[in-house]
Amino acid sequence: MTTLGIIGAGNIGSQIARKAVQLGYDVVISNSRGPETLAGLVEELGPRARAATAREAAGAAEFAVVTVPLKSYLDIPAEPLAGKVVIDTNNYYWERDGHIPALDNGETTVSGLLQEHLKDSKVAKGFNHIQSAHITTDGTAAGTDNRRALATASDHADAAELVTRLYDEFGFDTVNIGQLSESWRVERDRPAYVVRQNAAELAANLAKAPRVI
């Protein structure tokens, strides 16, 4: 069994955990307040899941998901994630996260910041542009007509491949944007953001995204 470490147990973290245990992954999930505060979620998730600290979840992970408010990204433990694929669901809401000039000015990307922090990990963008509730409801079998598609991006080909496989298991097609430096195309308020779209529609929306909003 593959162990998925999840850092952040809110809307997105809990939904990814639900789908992952359904698919047979072992899940170690964490938040900022401590494992004891996740007892209810872990009970719901069943025997494939356990709660831990963020550091423990990172250490146990064969691959990880980081899904915290962006303002907390520097708290993510780098050393236990070294060498691992880390899927970044984060988005930049300056109203919540405070202003980050390099993002306001279009000089970097949300996932680029996490990759810079986790310099020995392989960061891939994923699940940032789907409403949490739809992670467990919108997936369909491969080959379904008009299947929903999600985008990824990474500087590491094997990380993008892992996300592609995971998306497929979750019930989604993938459009690979390319390098993290291009991942702004699927960030907040762009045409592809939180819209139900198939692969062709997603590719078209990515292509017409403006760099700075």
Ligand SMILES: NC(=O)c1ccc[n+]([C@@H]2O[C@H](COP(=O)([O-])OP(=O)(O)OC[C@H]3O[C@@H](n4cnc5c(N)ncnc54)[C@H](OP(=O)(O)O)[C@@H]3O)[C@@H](O)[C@H]2O)c1
């Ligand atoms: N909600 C959506 O539909 C959606 C969709 C796509 C992407 N996103 C993005 O995905 C990220 C997560 O969104 P969300 O809606 O799931 O947020 P959320 O419901 O507010 O949950 C955030 C989680 O992160 C944990 N956390 C905060 N600081 C942490 C730290 N330093 N170490 C470990 N865990 C920490 C929180 O733990 P505590 O509760 O213990 O503080 C909480 O479990 C955000 O960047 C968001 O913009 C959200």
